[in-house]
Amino acid sequence: MASIKLFVNILPYFSHLIQRKLCIFANKLKVSMRDIIIATHNKHKIEEIQQVVKGKINIISLKELGLNNDIPETGDTLKENARQKARYVYERFHKDCFADDTGLEVDALDGRPGVYSARYAGEKCSFDDNIDKLLEELDGKTNRKACFKTVICLIENGEEKYFEGICKGNITTERYGNKGFGYDPVFIPEGHGESFAEMSGEAKNKISHRGIATRELIKYLLK
Numbered sequence: 387m388a389s390i391k392l393f394v395n396i397l398p399y400f401s402h403l404i405q406r407k408l409c410i411f412a413n414k415l416k417v418s419m420r421d422i423i424i425a426t427h428n429k430h431k432i433e434e435i436q437q438v439v440k441g442k443i444n445i446i447s448l449k450e451l452g453l454n455n456d457i458p459e460t461g462d463t464l465k466e467n468a469r470q471k472a473r474y475v476y477e478r479f480h481k482d483c484f485a486d487d488t489g490l491e492v493d494a495l496d497g498r499p500g501v502y503s504a505r506y507a508g509e510k511c512s513f514d515d516n517i518d519k520l521l522e523e524l525d526g527k528t529n530r531k532a533c534f535k536t537v538i539c540l541i542e543n544g545e546e547k548y549f550e551g552i553c554k555g556n557i558t559t560e561r562y563g564n565k566g567f568g569y570d571p572v573f574i575p576e577g578h579g580e581s582f583a584e585m586s587g588e589a590k591n592k593i594s595h596r597g598i599a600t601r602e603l604i605k606y607l608l609k
């Protein structure tokens with residue numbers, strides 16, 4: 387009986403101690419999580435990348451840093467563009483950062499739109515304009531093979547490092563789904579029965595070009 391009383395009396399002390407220990411542990415985790423700037427204004431990309439790095443890396447957006455102007459992207463390859471975007475941000479903040487550049491390469495179009503995927507239907511065009519143009523150009527073509535390619539450029543202490551991800555698939559003849567962004571409604575990844583725009587963000591990330599490249603980046607950053 388006496389020992390039960392003693393236990394009841396000291397219980398609050400222990401629970402307080404456990405709580406304190408948990409707080410210290412949580413703070414340690416936060417402190418040890420690495421801060422890294424993501425050099426993009428594309429909220430879809432930020433969302434996808436956040437989902438992959440969650441709990442491992444602390445992503446800082448350009449919005450948080452007050453950088454709202456467009457980042458120049460004038461290269462002729464995904465690598466050049468990823469580098470240009472990451473350098474632009476690194477030179478302003480001198481903090482580790484990374485940028486992703488992605489393109490859709492379509493076999494029947496000899497790899498177009500590729501690095502020009504964002505402006506495929508013209509300057510300031512919408513995702514819908516790009517899809518319309520793609521479906522028009524592929525009209526009547528039986529070879530619908532395509533792939534998404536992502537190149538990530540990391541700038542760490544001023545040094546560049548690159549990570550890549552490729553996702554093969556097929557272009558549909560009409561739009562399916564309304565999730566995701568860009569060409570997602572007309573791209574069915576190889577071995578799957580639904581378009582990226584029909585999948586959850588998590589399912590897309592598991593197999594997508596960006597998911598693959600981001601996991602490579604994390605592997606490097608956490609090694």
Ligand code: IMP
Nearest residue numbers: 486487488489490503504567568569570
């Ligand atoms: P960026 O130059 O890397 O921002 O991407 C070029 C264009 O490719 C974007 O404007 C989108 O239209 C398209 N894009 C990039 N990533 C994806 C994706 O994961 N799914 C569908 N379209 C994408």
